[in-house]
Each structure stands twice: as C-alpha cells, then as structure tokens.
Amino acid sequence: MKKVSLLIAMIAFVCGNAFAQLHFDFDDCPEGAKIAQTLGDPWTTWSYAPGTDEDGVFGMADGSMGCHFTFGNDQVVMLGDHSTGVYDLEFDALVPEGKNGYFNVLHHFTGNPNTCVWAMQVYMHMTNDGQNSTQAPGHGTVHAGSNGTCDLPCVYDQWMHFRVHVDADNDVAELYFNVVGQPEELYATWQWSLDSFGENQADRVLGAMDFFPPENAATSEYYLDNLTVTLQSNDEVLIFDPFEDYTVGNKIAQDAIAHGNDWWTTWSNAPGGDEDGVVASFDGTQCGHLTYGNDQVLLLGDEENGNYDLEFDILVPEGKNGYFNILHHFAGANSTWAMQCYLHMTSDGQTATQAPGHGTIHAGSNGTADVPCVYDEWMHFRLNVDTDTDVARYYYTAPGAEEVLVCEWQWSLDSFGNNVVGRTLGAMDFFPPENAATSEYYLDNFSFKKIGGESAPELTIDPMEITEELGEDDMTTVPVTIDNSGNSIGDWAGWLDFGQGGEGTQTADLFYHNGEESQGIGSSDAYTREMGIRLPATAYAGAAMGMKIVSAQYLVGTQYQSADHNYIFRIYGQGLHNQPGELLAEKTVNSTAAGTWITATFDEPVYLTGQAMWATVQLEQVAGEYPLSMDGGEYGEEQDGNWLSTNGNSFSHCYSAGSFGGAWLITVNCVGELIPATWATLDKTEGAIMGGQSETITLTLNSIGLEMGTSYNANLIINTNDENLAHVEIPVTLDVTDGVEETVAQLASVYPNPATSMVTLEGENLNSVAIYNVAGQLIRVEKLGGMVNNINMDVEAGVYFFSIYDNNGRNSVQRVVIVK
Structure with missing residues (x-):
C-alpha cells in the first residue's frame, strides 16, 4: 500500500x-x-x-x-x-x-x-x-x-x-x-x-x-x-508515523512512547490499556488496528498560529464503520470538538446509523457534508487547518481517484457551529463508535505538517495612556486602536479594571432568575452538565463593583430524583468568544434535599473589579432525569442567565423557542465596599483582527453624578495572543471639574428637555444621531434629514446623551433627560 x-x-x-x-x-x-x-x-x-x-x-x-x-x-x-x-x-x-x-x-x-x-x-x-x-x-x-x-x-x-x-x-x-x-x-x-x-x-x-x-x-x-x-520550503513535518517502527501486536501508544514518539495516547490518558489500539500487519503494510473499545488520541501540541495539513489513510473492512475527529482542546470528557467524521455511518448530531457508502461530517454545522466511503480499500484524508485565516478544509481521495474538496468551514467554531471557541488545534481522536460487531478500521501513514513557516500576530495599541476632563453631567468618547501588522490573527480581550473596594459591609446579590423554579431541564441520557450565568461589568457596575464574591447559591431542582449528589460551584474570569476564562474559585457541596437552596462558601473570595465573571454549577445528570432548575422567564430572555455546557463542551444558551427558556436559579453573593464604576464603559470587550488590519474600541466617559473637583481612575486591561504584548494596562483618568469650555458649538436645538417620550432635533445640514444611556451604552443610531427631526424616546426614565453629527463630519453631544 x-x-x-x-x-x-x-x-x-x-x-x-x-x-x-x-x-x-x-x-x-x-x-x-x-x-x-x-x-x-x-x-x-x-x-x-x-x-x-x-x-x-x-x-x-x-x-x-x-x-x-x-x-x-x-x-x-x-x-x-x-x-x-x-x-x-x-x-x-x-x-x-x-x-x-x-x-x-x-x-x-x-x-x-x-x-x-x-x-x-x-x-x-x-x-x-x-x-x-x-x-x-x-x-x-x-x-x-x-x-x-x-x-x-x-x-x-x-x-x-x-x-x-x-x-x-x-x-x-x-x-x-x-x-x-x-x-x-x-x-x-x-x-x-x-x-x-x-x-x-x-x-x-x-x-x-x-x-x-x-x-x-x-x-x-x-x-x-x-x-x-x-x-x-519552510514546511515542517511535525509528525510522521507509518507504524513501521513498532512491533505487530503491541499497543499503539505504549509502543510509540517506548520509541520516543509521545504524540499517541488514549482518551483517558491510559497507554497500554483497553483504549489503546494495536499495531497490525494488514494489506501488505504495518498499521494501526482499531476495534470497539479503543479510543486513540493523537496530540497535536495546541497550536494557535500557522497553517497545517493532517493526512492519513483509513481502511474500513466490509460491513464495519468508523469515526474520527479533530479537537480544539483535548481534556477527555471536557474536550472541545472542532470537526467530526463518521465513516459508513450517518449522524444527525444525536444518533448515528449504519450507512454503507456514506459518512457524515460535522464541521462548523450539523451535517455539513457527506463523504463517499468505500470498503476494503485505503481512503486518503487531508484536513487543512489554517489558524491564521480561521479557515479549515476537508479533502478526500477515493482509491484510484483524484483528491476532492468536500467542505470548508470557519475553523474557530465548534463542530456543530453553535459557538466560536477559538482557533487552537489540540488533538485528533480515532474511535470505532458503535459496537463490537460493527465498529473496526485500520489507520496508516499519519502526517502532521506545518505549511509555510512561522506566523504570529504583531499587535500595537494606541493610545497607551488616557486622560480626559469633563464638566458636570457631560460625556466624551475616546477611540483605542489595536493594529495587527503580523501574518496571523490577533485575538484580544479587554475590560476596565476599577480596582478593589475596601473592607466594607455592604452586600449585593447578583442573579437573573425570578426566584421560583418553573421547569426542570434534562434528557433521557446521562450527561455531565455545567449551568452558568455570565456577569459582564454592566451587570454589576452600579451594584457590586469593587466588592468580593464570597459565596454562591443554587436551588436544587424538585425533579432531581437521585439522592446524595455533589454540586461543583465555580467562579471563572473573562475568557474569549463568550466562554469562561481562568478558574478563580471552586467549591463542592453535597446535598440530598430537592427543592431547597444550597450554598457554597469559597475558601478565597474573588473581587469584582470589571472583567466579565462567570458563576457555574456542575452536576452529573442521571439518565431519564431533569434536574437542572430554571425559572419561567420569557423564552430567550436573560441570555446571560442560561448558559450551559454538556460533557465539557463549549457553553451555549439553553433555550428553545416555544419549548423552554428562562434563567438558571443561581445567585452570587457579594460583600465589601462599592466603588464608582458607571463613569467609563467599553463598546466591545473582545475581538479577532486579521493580519494587516486594525480594530477600534470606543471608550465612553461620563461625569453623571460624579463629585466635582475629583479625579477618577481605572485601568483599561487588554490581553492578547501576541507573546510580545500579552498583557497591557492602559491608565484611564477622568478629571471632573468646573469651567470646562465648550469646544464645539451645538449643531442642533434639542427640545423639549426634559421630555416624556418625543424629542425634537432642529438644525441645518444634520446627518445622524447616536443615542447613549448614562452607562455609555449605545441605544441606537438614527439617520436625520431636513431641518426638523422627531426622535421617539420610548425608554426608561433617566439621563441620555445625543451625539449629533452633521454632513461635514462635525460632532456635538447634548444631554437629554427623560421623565415618566
């Protein structure tokens, strides 16, 4: 062969x-x-x-x-x-x-x-x-x-x-x-x-x-x-394994490690065990032989930059089936899948069915493509992963035929396209999926090659220090530009860090639920479930900024039938792609009491200083039970209150229109001293920048309710995947003072002010208006035309800012009060 x-x-x-x-x-x-x-x-x-x-x-x-x-x-x-x-x-x-x-x-x-x-x-x-x-x-x-x-x-x-x-x-x-x-x-x-x-x-x-x-x-x-x-060329072969150096009959990972090839392991990291396939002599070649119960993992080094080819041959005997995948992250049951492929089987995302001559691919979507499998002949597969451009491609060569492109997808998605989970290339898993009677195949000539040499993002950030001066009840915006002159995508995550408050006695509870269980979520199969709520800075800036998380609570579902169960409470920091970041605290609580609140008090408190925080509860859902307690909120409402991870996969929203939805019954308990934090906000907190491009973050500063003659300080934190600019702290200072002169004449008359609902803008040559709330969040943008423009302000009572632009690019900001 x-x-x-x-x-x-x-x-x-x-x-x-x-x-x-x-x-x-x-x-x-x-x-x-x-x-x-x-x-x-x-x-x-x-x-x-x-x-x-x-x-x-x-x-x-x-x-x-x-x-x-x-x-x-x-x-x-x-x-x-x-x-x-x-x-x-x-x-x-x-x-x-x-x-x-x-x-x-x-x-x-x-x-x-x-x-x-x-x-x-x-x-x-x-x-x-x-x-x-x-x-x-x-x-x-x-x-x-x-x-x-x-x-x-x-x-x-x-x-x-x-x-x-x-x-x-x-x-x-x-x-x-x-x-x-x-x-x-x-x-x-x-x-x-x-x-x-x-x-x-x-x-x-x-x-x-x-x-x-x-x-x-x-x-x-x-x-x-x-x-x-x-x-x-600059191509570098990272792994080439034709199995020729191993001994027929030996376990694959065990023999490979003995030869210094540490890329093979098994799903449970148990080389030499039942999950470890065997080296075989078959069809004139030495190769890997995988049967039901084997779960062979090939470690790829968690590559995040570069363009890679994964190539290998597979032979499936008559009447058998097989499966392989690529993993963004390999961590056993907590792995994140990037692509899945069934051979001589079709899959709808839940159930796989024997299907001679066909094979389902899940790559950035459910049922992305069908691969025309054959029996008893070697099929060649080439999977190209370009992390630098966030594109992956699946190529297939049938025996005696030319290579064809089967599908292409956004690499950073999970295998079903539910979430963006990052561009890491972690591992491959080769697995006979069904049963001992039908699942078996042979694997040979594995190659892992880096194409075109080294690549990396090269990021610069401007400015590196921000100082602004505002008068009473005023607002301004500051652009912060991240430029990528490298040849790989630059990832960044940012937040405003307002620091820690003192040892105060104020308390605050953070939650999205209404306090009452309305539905239990589960399934007929057993799974590891981790429920989560995400708390961006805007969710706690005025309630708990500077305070510390000391404990969390969860209402045990009344439909939980299993007794004596462990609940693992976790607090995570801000990650990328709407996923949790660093694990900051963890506590396990055992309870047998359905329908009651349980509390986990963390050994070390976690301060709320400005990054998006995650509070999660993990449990083992028994087959046929529906233990995940959710309130009866509107379907799809409070989406930061209904994140769910199953079997360690990425978090996604748990709701189905017309079927179920709401928020998990999770509460975060905080104590300490509240510090001012509504005076500065960001319009975005993460992004990905292609090589040769840039992205601008808008920092909004306002002086609503701040003490005159006082300086307010924070740090704009930006973490990136550029190893030369991994962590940046940009000082932000707002001086609130009397006597700030108007530098731009007002472009329009705004009346009435205060108003109840309808606000009129009158002026010449007007182009558009961007409306912000007191927290600096953009409410909407409206196109203007003519001398008189009526704006419907069907919003909550409060202070709003109208950022008005004319056709010459001039801008002025006016404060508008809405009363009800």
Whole structure:
C-alpha cells in the first residue's frame, strides 16, 4: 500500500512546470522497457525522441530496479525552468567494474548543443580538462563554476550517492557526495548563475538534468536509482508515523512512547490499556488496528498560529464503520470538538446509523457534508487547518481517484457551529463508535505538517495612556486602536479594571432568575452538565463593583430524583468568544434535599473589579432525569442567565423557542465596599483582527453624578495572543471639574428637555444621531434629514446623551433627560 500511485502522483507534480517533490524509485517499472517511453513527462531524451536509441532501459543492479544507461543513450529529465527557490537533486549511481559515466545539470535545455547552457558537469571514473576525457578508475572530474573544480573518489560496483543543492534565491550551489552507507561530504560550492566552466554569467534557471555514458560502447555504462528532486520550503513535518517502527501486536501508544514518539495516547490518558489500539500487519503494510473499545488520541501540541495539513489513510473492512475527529482542546470528557467524521455511518448530531457508502461530517454545522466511503480499500484524508485565516478544509481521495474538496468551514467554531471557541488545534481522536460487531478500521501513514513557516500576530495599541476632563453631567468618547501588522490573527480581550473596594459591609446579590423554579431541564441520557450565568461589568457596575464574591447559591431542582449528589460551584474570569476564562474559585457541596437552596462558601473570595465573571454549577445528570432548575422567564430572555455546557463542551444558551427558556436559579453573593464604576464603559470587550488590519474600541466617559473637583481612575486591561504584548494596562483618568469650555458649538436645538417620550432635533445640514444611556451604552443610531427631526424616546426614565453629527463630519453631544 505504501507505494500505490506514488510514481503517477510525482509525475503529475511536474507537469505544468511546478513541483513540490519529484521522486522515482523505479521498483514497479518493467525490466527492459524504454524509460521515457514508459514514464512520459518529465522524462525525454536529448533529441526529444522517447523510444529511440537515446532512450535508456530499466534494469536490475545490486538487487534493485533502476535505469540502465549504455553508450548511445542520452536521458534527460526536465526540471521546469525554475529561477527562484531552493532545490535538492539527489540520486544514486552504480558504475560496473571498468566502466565510466557522466551527468550534468543544465540551466537551459533545448536539445541543441549550441543553445543549451550547462550549469555543472560530473565525470565518473574519468578525468576531463575541459576538452578531453581520460579513463581514470577511482577518480571523477567536476566542472562547477570553474574548469576542474574538484575530484570525486569514485568506486566500482557500489552505489554512489550524489546531492546537488541549488539555492537560486541566493545564487549558490553545492555538490555533496558519498558512497552509500558512508557519511555525506561537501565537495564543491560555486556561484549558481555561472556556466559549468565559469566563463560566462548565465542565469539562475534550473532547467534539466542529463544522464549520458560518454565514451564508447566498450567502456561507458552505469545505473541510476532513487532520483529525487525536492523544492525546499519552510514546511515542517511535525509528525510522521507509518507504524513501521513498532512491533505487530503491541499497543499503539505504549509502543510509540517506548520509541520516543509521545504524540499517541488514549482518551483517558491510559497507554497500554483497553483504549489503546494495536499495531497490525494488514494489506501488505504495518498499521494501526482499531476495534470497539479503543479510543486513540493523537496530540497535536495546541497550536494557535500557522497553517497545517493532517493526512492519513483509513481502511474500513466490509460491513464495519468508523469515526474520527479533530479537537480544539483535548481534556477527555471536557474536550472541545472542532470537526467530526463518521465513516459508513450517518449522524444527525444525536444518533448515528449504519450507512454503507456514506459518512457524515460535522464541521462548523450539523451535517455539513457527506463523504463517499468505500470498503476494503485505503481512503486518503487531508484536513487543512489554517489558524491564521480561521479557515479549515476537508479533502478526500477515493482509491484510484483524484483528491476532492468536500467542505470548508470557519475553523474557530465548534463542530456543530453553535459557538466560536477559538482557533487552537489540540488533538485528533480515532474511535470505532458503535459496537463490537460493527465498529473496526485500520489507520496508516499519519502526517502532521506545518505549511509555510512561522506566523504570529504583531499587535500595537494606541493610545497607551488616557486622560480626559469633563464638566458636570457631560460625556466624551475616546477611540483605542489595536493594529495587527503580523501574518496571523490577533485575538484580544479587554475590560476596565476599577480596582478593589475596601473592607466594607455592604452586600449585593447578583442573579437573573425570578426566584421560583418553573421547569426542570434534562434528557433521557446521562450527561455531565455545567449551568452558568455570565456577569459582564454592566451587570454589576452600579451594584457590586469593587466588592468580593464570597459565596454562591443554587436551588436544587424538585425533579432531581437521585439522592446524595455533589454540586461543583465555580467562579471563572473573562475568557474569549463568550466562554469562561481562568478558574478563580471552586467549591463542592453535597446535598440530598430537592427543592431547597444550597450554598457554597469559597475558601478565597474573588473581587469584582470589571472583567466579565462567570458563576457555574456542575452536576452529573442521571439518565431519564431533569434536574437542572430554571425559572419561567420569557423564552430567550436573560441570555446571560442560561448558559450551559454538556460533557465539557463549549457553553451555549439553553433555550428553545416555544419549548423552554428562562434563567438558571443561581445567585452570587457579594460583600465589601462599592466603588464608582458607571463613569467609563467599553463598546466591545473582545475581538479577532486579521493580519494587516486594525480594530477600534470606543471608550465612553461620563461625569453623571460624579463629585466635582475629583479625579477618577481605572485601568483599561487588554490581553492578547501576541507573546510580545500579552498583557497591557492602559491608565484611564477622568478629571471632573468646573469651567470646562465648550469646544464645539451645538449643531442642533434639542427640545423639549426634559421630555416624556418625543424629542425634537432642529438644525441645518444634520446627518445622524447616536443615542447613549448614562452607562455609555449605545441605544441606537438614527439617520436625520431636513431641518426638523422627531426622535421617539420610548425608554426608561433617566439621563441620555445625543451625539449629533452633521454632513461635514462635525460632532456635538447634548444631554437629554427623560421623565415618566
């Protein structure tokens, strides 16, 4: 299996004058057949006459099939006329006792000696002065940028290995030589763009190679094998595992680790256990054999930047099925799935069904695509993950067919597209999914490659300090720009940190529920459930900023039938993508009392200083029970009050229109000193910036209700995935003072003010108005036209700010009071 279509595939890379690698081992070629006539492009002869006397034949030498050249042959391999890039030309040559040989590399090949340009020439068992050649056993003349550049210590009846390294980008070439089995040595270095004698400046083109027995029928003969031409790149093979180094019958992860390959483990991190598949010899190759109960995990290093290819072969026996996935994060039951693929099974996201010839892919959506599976033949899969552009692609090659793109999706989504969970490439899991009778497959030739070298975000933030001055009951906005000049996506998360209050005795309870259980959530299957409420700064800025979380409460559902159960209370900090961040506190409480409130008092309090906080409760839901207690709020209402994670997957909102919804019965208890925090807000708290782009955060400052003559301070915290700018603290100072002069004339008359509902804006050349509440949150934007514009203010009573723009880009802010 390891050689299937290798020859055809490598030829195909060269057609069209572009290749990543050209390789011929000739093992499957028929002895005595003409070389160029059999292989076609890129092989030809000096006169472009495949099948004629110039065309060599395939022949055996030292137990290996290779190319056999005798006097009169003149074999050419076209290399595509490349003028940029770094290349290695490698091959083995064997010269029989008393014979000689010759090869060259050509800048330009035309078939006409008068117009061809030689780049280097090598004689084997011959010396050459540039005009005449002489039989010289054990020696070989090299012309490479000069006449008689060096001498090679040739041998008879053994394979000699040659490597010509061509760096067209830097105009340097090198010749390496060794007898097979001995160390490689450098014999010549020269300016690549010269001709072979160094007489003329040619150019940097890599055109062709020519293999030629040079003297006569009696003395000129040699063999060629293992010809490889490689275009070097910044690609890096991180893992290559064909299972050949392991012992048949051994456990995969256990044997791999013994060989220093620590990339294999199992779902429970138990190499050598029942989850660990076995090494098998099957269909002529050594491979991994997975049966029901195996759960083989391949660790990929939690990569967050770069472009990667994951490639492997799978064979499913007749009547069997299989499954594999990619994980954003691997943590056993708490893993996060990025993509899932069923083989010879269909899946609706809940139930999988045997389906010969079909396979469901979940990749950024439920049932993204169908893959046309086959039995008893090797299927090839290539999964391309470009974390830098947040795109993933699924490629499939059926036996004997060309590779096809099956689907493409946003990489940062979870496998069903429910949530953005980040771009981390964590692991793969290979798993026979159904039962012992139907689930089994073979895995081979796994490759994990990084494409195109290193990538990273390069972020800058401006400004790095903010100081503003406002008069009484005023407002202003400050743009903060994050620029990404790197070649990978820059992630950021930000919040305003107002600091810790003192040891006060004020108390505050934070919750979204109405206090009464209305419904129990669960299912007929058993799951690990973690309910959560998210508390952004706007949810507690005026109630608990600066105070500390000391405990949390949960109302145990009345439909919870199981006794003696553990509830794990957790407090998390702000994360990315509407997901929890760092775990800050955890406490386990045991209770048997359904329908009662239970309390977890944390060992260490957690201060509320401005970041979005998460309070969660985890429990084990028994099959057939509905223990998750939710109030009877409007469906979809209070969405920060109904987050749910199942089996460690990402959090998403738990509601279904017309069926169930509301808020979890979770309460967070706070104590301490309340500090002012409504004077500064951000319009966004996280983002992802493509390379070469920027994003602007708007910081809104207001002086409503603040004490005159006082300075208020906070820090704008921005955490990023740029290792050189991982954590930034930007000082923010607001000075509230008398006598702040108006710098911009009012653009419109606003009346009545105060108003009950309808507000009129009157002025010339008006364009739009942005309306903010006292917390600096944008309420809406309305387009203006004409002299008089009526704005319906169907909002709660309070203070609002009208940021008015005219058609010349001028802006003024006016305070409006709404009374009811």
